[in-house]
Amino acid sequence: MKIKRTLRGVAFIAGLMILLAVSSYLLVPRNNTAAAGMEATSANGILGEKENSIDILVLGDSESYFSISPLQLWKEKGYTAYVCGTAGQHLTYSNTMLHRAFQKQKPKIVILETLAIYRKMSLSNVGLAEIARYFPVFQYHNRWKSYDLKGFKNGVKYNWAEDYKGYFYSDQVTPAQNLEYMTPTEESAKIAKTNRYFIQKIKDFCDENGAELILLSTPSTQNWNYKSHNGIAILASELSCEYIDLNLMNDTVGINWSLDTRDSGDHLNYSGANKVTHYLAEYLSGRGILSDHRGDKNYAHWDECLEKLNAKAKGTSN
Amino acid sequence: MPSIPSYFSVQFLAILLPVTVTTYAFLPQKPRRIVLLLASYAFFWAVSGKLLVYLLLSTLSIHHFGLWLADNQNRCDQALEQAQKENRKGIKVLYQRQQRGIIAFAVILHIGVLAVLKYSAFFATNLNVGFNLLKLPATVAIPSFVLPIGISFYTMQALSYVLDVYHRKISADRNLFRLALYMSFFPQIMEGPICRYTETAEQLWSVPPIEYRNLTFGLQRILFGILKKMVVADRLNLLISNVFNSYQDYDGFVIAVAAVCYTIQLYMDFSGTMDVALGIGQIFGVSLTENFQRPFFSKTIPEFWKRWHITLGAWFRDYIFYPISLSKPMKYLSSKARKRLGHNFGALPASAIALFYVWLCNGLWHGAGWHFIFFGMYHFALILSGNIAEPFAANIAHKLHISREHPLYHGFQIVRTAALVCIGEMFFRANGLRTGLAMLKKIFTDFTFNTIVEKTFFSFGADLYDYIIVAIVLAVVFFIELCQEKGVSIRERISTKPVAKRFAVYYALIMAIVIFGAYGDNYVPVDPIYASF
Structure with missing residues (x-):
């Protein structure tokens, strides 16, 4: 009787797994567009990029997609980068994006914008995000409302690519007030245990896949301070990875807080992003691990995208 | 979540x-x-x-x-x-x-x-x-x-x-x-x-x-509770929080609908949590006391309170109502009142005093706010007036040849009781007593159906599909409660079915929660409502 019941229990769980897998397959977006139900389309545009064409993957929250412009990096050094940053990104989603990106790409560098490391995560959301990685129905369950049978017949094809490679263009200028935001202190901000666990997972994944993890704090007078810097510096030494805090390097980066921020020091604008990206281009060039793809036919569309961004910056395109 | x-x-x-x-x-x-x-x-x-x-x-x-x-x-x-x-x-x-x-x-x-x-x-x-x-x-x-x-x-x-x-x-x-x-x-x-x-x-x-039967029955009840909470209660929160937080922007019809929806939300949330609690208890072989007995089948307010949050009502009955109403001064008052008011109404003053304290404590127990005290006093007034009016109502019904046992009359009583409960719950949820009163005023002075044409109900982040899902699950809950009201145990019925059919029921419940649950990107997590009391 006991064996029978145990077998019944196993059969029940197996049946449930199959049901979750089938429903996941049915509800997962057929394409990586908003119309197909994909979330954070700009970040997920990486799924539509040519296989093995991305050198640098950027993860993080809005600081990442306002501060790093992959097309500027392309223009200066011919490196291909993609920003998988999303608004208020939690490390669970950074981890999800990392795994998604590596399905088709083999970037040599993974940059994580550090503000996401301090973003609190509820255990419930962490659990849900982890389950959703195996059974996407937990993430896309609401898609039953807009289910399209036609799309189902065509299967899953992620072929939409984003022109600015995850970068959010903004030419707004609202000067920052708080310019003395990096007052030195011995204190260091604490990183929550759950966040620490996920950052370790991200680091381990990068190591296993031959990518170097770099922690990067982009300039922000509203979101960064010395205490946060100290916390990440300790973390970086524990993880044995590179840490660059551009908030302490303004002599080199040259952010002008009257002109280079779109919202009083919260995020950078186009001009600020170009300065950060220029620094990054020089830094990566100095490392000598990436190659210049300019002139390579396989990367021709990067020039087209750059032209579009230039046109946008000149105000000749929407 | x-x-x-x-x-x-x-x-x-x-x-x-x-x-x-x-x-x-x-x-x-x-x-x-x-x-x-x-x-x-x-x-x-x-x-x-x-x-x-x-x-x-x-x-x-x-x-x-x-x-x-x-x-x-x-x-x-x-x-x-x-x-x-x-x-x-x-x-x-x-x-x-x-x-x-x-x-x-x-x-x-x-x-x-x-x-x-x-x-x-x-x-x-x-x-x-x-x-x-x-x-x-x-x-x-x-x-x-x-x-x-x-x-x-x-x-x-x-x-x-x-x-x-x-x-x-x-x-x-x-x-x-x-x-x-x-x-x-x-x-x-x-x-x-x-x-x-x-x-x-x-x-x-x-x-x-742990016994197999307790385990399966407990799990069924837990799943049913999660379904009520995550599919209905949390989904309705979009409409309710919008309307209650800025009632000034809506007409009386929307406010009335929100009051009804809040009553449904509260019931699905609280009774769903109780289903989970009792289901877990059952897994461990512990029969926790039932807290709900299909309250929306109640014909009167006192009956409603015998079916809603039963353990709280029983606590107030045993530790406040009886000690006060059976105290020496109250017995003295009753004997005096009987001489003056007759046998029918003689016990009323003493029980009214005891009831007053019960409902004052009930209101305060739910929270520190005048609207909670008002909520208690509202139910006190309804119960007391019901007790006073009962002989007159019986007399009028008799003279008008209205059968109080007719199913239609019962239907009327059920709807009336539910409506009175909804009004009370509106004050319960309102952000203060003044807001509750202003909302009630709007229901009676600014009642139009324009919002249906303007599709106001789709402006809260919920669409037609959300309301359809809510309606379907409510219909399922109603059907199950109707069966229980007639003494049929659905879980007993399920347990007699072949294993494939039983599995199908479990799978249907789980997949309904996974697919139709209000969680994730488009929904704000809702803490269980009674946890804050």
Whole structure:
């Protein structure tokens, strides 16, 4: 009787797994567009990029997609980068994006914008995000409302690519007030245990896949301070990875807080992003691990995208 | 997913519950008690952290008071045995006085802690308003405390235990761990049910092995509870929070719909949580007291309160209503009133006074706010007026040849009761008494159906599909409750079906929650409503 019941229990769980897998397959977006139900389309545009064409993957929250412009990096050094940053990104989603990106790409560098490391995560959301990685129905369950049978017949094809490679263009200028935001202190901000666990997972994944993890704090007078810097510096030494805090390097980066921020020091604008990206281009060039793809036919569309961004910056395109 | 690790959180459903059930299942009897106690404290810690100390102190305190009372009772009994007949009355009075002193100390201590933590800010605010009105140059600082989760629930359990020992209904428990488990059992600590010592302490302590039937029945009930909470209650929150937070922007029709939706949300949320609590209890072989018995089939308000939050009503009945209405002054009042008002209405004044305190406490128990007091007084007025009007209503119905047993009349009574409940719940949910009154006024003075044309109901982040899903699940709940009302147990029926059909029911429930549950990107997590009381 006991064996029978145990077998019944196993059969029940197996049946449930199959049901979750089938429903996941049915509800997962057929394409990586908003119309197909994909979330954070700009970040997920990486799924539509040519296989093995991305050198640098950027993860993080809005600081990442306002501060790093992959097309500027392309223009200066011919490196291909993609920003998988999303608004208020939690490390669970950074981890999800990392795994998604590596399905088709083999970037040599993974940059994580550090503000996401301090973003609190509820255990419930962490659990849900982890389950959703195996059974996407937990993430896309609401898609039953807009289910399209036609799309189902065509299967899953992620072929939409984003022109600015995850970068959010903004030419707004609202000067920052708080310019003395990096007052030195011995204190260091604490990183929550759950966040620490996920950052370790991200680091381990990068190591296993031959990518170097770099922690990067982009300039922000509203979101960064010395205490946060100290916390990440300790973390970086524990993880044995590179840490660059551009908030302490303004002599080199040259952010002008009257002109280079779109919202009083919260995020950078186009001009600020170009300065950060220029620094990054020089830094990566100095490392000598990436190659210049300019002139390579396989990367021709990067020039087209750059032209579009230039046109946008000149105000000749929407 | 809710922001606190409630019974609907991933960490509870995927970690704490399975780990506790599995560990419990593989251990012999005695260590199972430790597993339940540790799981209960772990859950409380996860929700309230260091505030666990309140629960521990409360447990220690009732253990001590129980033993103190029992000790005093024993000494009284011994003294009475040894005393001569003429001295017995004096000894009785002496010990009774001591008993009263001990119980008063216990009650004041527990109510005092609750009052300070939960009500001191409310009283201080009103005191300042009073000073202001009287133009006195004084202000009281408004204190701010973090409430331990479930304090209103476990305080009631603690008080019922010491009061029952005082009244010699039960013997004081010398076993601190049994009492600790009675106080803290994790499925009920957050929202009840408020169980009595006689109902659960022994059951919990007996820690029977997990039986297949209990496991499957318990799991079914848990799934049903999650379905009610996550598919209906949390989905309706989009409409409710929008309308209640800015009622000024909506007409009377939208406000009325929101009031009805809130009543549904509250029922689905609270009864869903109770289904989870009772389902978990059943897995461990513990029958927790039912807190709901299909309240929306009630024909009158008193009947509604016998079916809604039953354990709270029973607590107020046993520890407030009866002690007041059976007290000497009330008995005297009743006998006087009978002479003046006749047999029909003679008992009314005494019961009205007792009822008043019951509903004042009921309102205050739910929260520190005038709208909660109004909620209590509203139900007090409805019940009292119903009692007064009943003979007249019966007379009128008789003269008009209306059969009060006709199904149509019953239907009318059910709808009327539900409507009255919805009005009360609107005040309950409103952000203050003035807001509640303004919303009620809008229902009667600004009632139009324009919002249907303007599709207002689709502007809250919920679309037609959301409302369709809510309607389907409500229809399922209604069907199940209708069967229960007719004495049919759906779970018993399911258990007689072949295994494939039983699996199909489980799968349908699980997939309905996974696919139609209001969680994830488009929904704001909703904490269980009663957890905040």
